[in-house]
Amino acid sequence: MTQVTIIGGGVAGLCVAQNLLNRGAEVTVYDKGGAPGPHACSWWAGGMLAPHCEGESAEEPVIRLGQEAADWWDFHTGAVTRNGSLVISPTRDEADLRRFARRTSQFKEVNGAEIAALEPDLEGRFSKGLYFETEAHLAPRQALASLREKLIQAGVNFITEEADPKAHATNGLTVDCRGFTAKDTLEDLRGVKGEMLILSCPDVTLSRPIRLLHPRIPLYIVPRGDGIFMLGATQIEATASKHVTARSLLELLSAAYALNPAFGEAEILETGVDNRPAFPDNLPRIRRDGNLIQANGLFRHGFLLAPALARMVAEAIFDNATPEVMDETAA
Amino acid sequence: MRDFYGVTLANGFMLGTAQYPSPAILADAFKRSGASVATVSLRRESGQDRAGQDFWALIKDLGVHILPNTAGCHTVKEAVTTAHMAREVFGTKWIKLEVIGEEDTLQPDVFGLTEAARILSEDGFEVFPYCTEDLVVAGKLVDAGCEVLMPWGAPIGSGQGLNNVFGLRAMRAHFPDIPLVVDAGLGLPSHAAQAMELGYDAVLLNTAVAKAGDPALMAEAFASAIKAGVQAQISDPMEPRDMAAPSTPVIGKAFLS
Numbered sequence: 076m077t078q079v080t081i082i083g084g085g086v087a088g089l090c091v092a093q094n095l096l097n098r099g100a101e102v103t104v105y106d107k108g109g110a111p112g113p114h115a116c117s118w119w120a121g122g123m124l125a126p127h128c129e130g131e132s133a134e135e136p137v138i139r140l141g142q143e144a145a146d147w148w149d150f151h152t153g154a155v156t157r158n159g160s161l162v163i164s165p166t167r168d169e170a171d172l173r174r175f176a177r178r179t180s181q182f183k184e185v186n187g188a189e190i191a192a193l194e195p196d197l198e199g200r201f202s203k204g205l206y207f208e209t210e211a212h213l214a215p216r217q218a219l220a221s222l223r224e225k226l227i228q229a230g231v232n233f234i235t236e237e238a239d240p241k242a243h244a245t246n247g248l249t250v251d252c253r254g255f256t257a258k259d260t261l262e263d264l265r266g267v268k269g270e271m272l273i274l275s276c277p278d279v280t281l282s283r284p285i286r287l288l289h290p291r292i293p294l295y296i297v298p299r300g301d302g303i304f305m306l307g308a309t310q311i312e313a314t315a316s317k318h319v320t321a322r323s324l325l326e327l328l329s330a331a332y333a334l335n336p337a338f339g340e341a342e343i344l345e346t347g348v349d350n351r352p353a354f355p356d357n358l359p360r361i362r363r364d365g366n367l368i369q370a371n372g373l374f375r376h377g378f379l380l381a382p383a384l385a386r387m388v389a390e391a392i393f394d395n396a397t398p399e400v401m402d403e404t405a406a
Numbered sequence: 407m408r409d410f411y412g413v414t415l416a417n418g419f420m421l422g423t424a425q426y427p428s429p430a431i432l433a434d435a436f437k438r439s440g441a442s443v444a445t446v447s448l449r450r451e452s453g454q455d456r457a458g459q460d461f462w463a464l465i466k467d468l469g470v471h472i473l474p475n476t477a478g479c480h481t482v483k484e485a486v487t488t489a490h491m492a493r494e495v496f497g498t499k500w501i502k503l504e505v506i507g508e509e510d511t512l513q514p515d516v517f518g519l520t521e522a523a524r525i526l527s528e529d530g531f532e533v534f535p536y537c538t539e540d541l542v543v544a545g546k547l548v549d550a551g552c553e554v555l556m557p558w559g560a561p562i563g564s565g566q567g568l569n570n571v572f573g574l575r576a577m578r579a580h581f582p583d584i585p586l587v588v589d590a591g592l593g594l595p596s597h598a599a600q601a602m603e604l605g606y607d608a609v610l611l612n613t614a615v616a617k618a619g620d621p622a623l624m625a626e627a628f629a630s631a632i633k634a635g636v637q638a639q640i641s642d643p644m645e646p647r648d649m650a651a652p653s654t655p656v657i658g659k660a661f662l663s
Contacts, residue, residue: 132427178619265429265460290563312429312461355464356430 422612565593602635
């Protein structure tokens with residue numbers, strides 16, 4: 076039986092563990108932080124499974140590979156909500172909506188009445204939007220917890236310890252899924268700072284992720300159910316510090332307020348900040364050096380691309396394939 | 407071509423580095439356009455711990471002149487602090503000075519701008535002030551030590567082109583020896599060509615390239631337009647006239663009707 080050690084138990088590590096398990100491997104996962112929590116970038120994710128919307132600024136592989144995500148997460152965790160996603164803009168920024176429409180596909184243009192039918196709490200506030208019916212979303216923390224639980228049931232060994240990928244690779248096949256922490260060995264990896272908030276606002280009900288286009292403050296808001304919302308996210312070319320800045324908080328909240336003034340009464344439950352691990356083209360990579368495989372660079376597409384990345388890691392190991400995102404192979 | 411604080415640029419294309427889909431696309435835009443100056447914002451990528459250094463390293467690798475800016479600063483103090491940080495990070499005396507006065511139009515606060523320009527010039531900085539086409543303000547900036555002026559074409563990010571051609575032309579005539587750069591508001595290569603035809607020395611833009619569907623191709627288009635505008639300007643264009651003037655002689659032509 077093939078034995079594989081995975082280092083890093085965030086969204087990438089857990090997806091890789093599941094796919095290797097499916098192929099019959101005996102899997103051990105190391106994470107110095109234990110179960111997914113605030114130390115993991117994916118803990119702070121929005122959880123939008125919106126490959127077509129991402130096509131507005133992401134390159135083609137993100138759209139194509141991202142289409143595997145909703146089914147994967149649904150099958151393995153059942154935590155997926157398939158209600159589509161809605162993109163809207165204030166009237167004065169309708170040019171941004173037209174631009175978004177030109178750059179994306181698989182949507183339906185909706186008018187004010189149709190927006191109100193989809194999301195009654197946005198009634199009378201927006202007159203034009205784009206509805207991406209096939210998209211989905213999930214609650215990241217629940218999805219990570221149930222995936223981990225399922226892996227434990229299936230016999231995956233989780234060890235709460237820091238582990239050195241290179242040292243493990245001398246003993247056997249090792250997959251480094253440490254995200255930004257792997258910067259020590261990945262020279263071209265950089266952190267892209269993201270900041271988000273979690274709000275409690277029982278006055279507002281939304282059924283699907285909403286993207287509000289604005290030239291300076293593009294915002295998305297993802298409903299978590301029970302009046303809880305995730306509000307994100309800044310995207311700043313800097314390594315994250317520990318705390319959200321006042322300016323980011325102001326921008327995110329004013330955008331939420333523009334979506335529905337009832338958000339002015341929301342309680343702020345959490346603020347979060349972390350580093351999205353990214354390569355210069357913002358696309359993920361698999362790199363192999365003998366027994367050591369590195370899978371990284373999921374950028375803002377952790378939940379969207381981790382299933383495809385995990386599939387390709389499994390193909391590299393079991394089928395001796397060279398996945399499309401593999402850019403370096405040293406024997 | 408007029409020089410910028412003693413530096414002669416290969417061309418008049420100054421390109422911003424914000425808002426690209428990825429750093430790889432940003433690098434491609436520079437490579438394909440041959441832009442000679444990269445502007446970079448320190449404000450958002452700041453922090454005492456130099457949190458933006460991975461991105462700054464990518465900018466340094468472009469191998470072009472770097473013009474750090476104080477984008478997003480609203481006060482003299484903020485702008486001066488940011489300028490000092492920029493000098494340290496990029497090892498350049500150049501600073502594109504932005505002091506924003508109004509949130510909706512991102513119009514410069516010309517009073518704060520003049521004061522910050524004086525403080526920084528006295529401190530040895532080489533200031534590129536983002537200003538309006540107001541001749542009096544421009545004169546005060548020159549008095550404050552600025553050897554370059556950067557009037558707006560239109561509000562930042564609006565893509566409206568040259569809003570006040572008369573004012574920009576007057577500025578060129580008024581400051582014949584000062585290098586002038588149209589900064590902000592350009593949306594299309596034709597806008598850049600027009601600025602160069604007016605005798606401007608360079609254009610500075612960001613959104614028009616970064617937010618295009620194919621940023622690298624758009625950057626190349628701007629480079630071609632800038633070149634065309636310069637060629638037109640130095641080839642001494644014809645004067646417009648009110649009446650038609652046939653381009654082929656009519657005398658001696660056979661009348662067959």
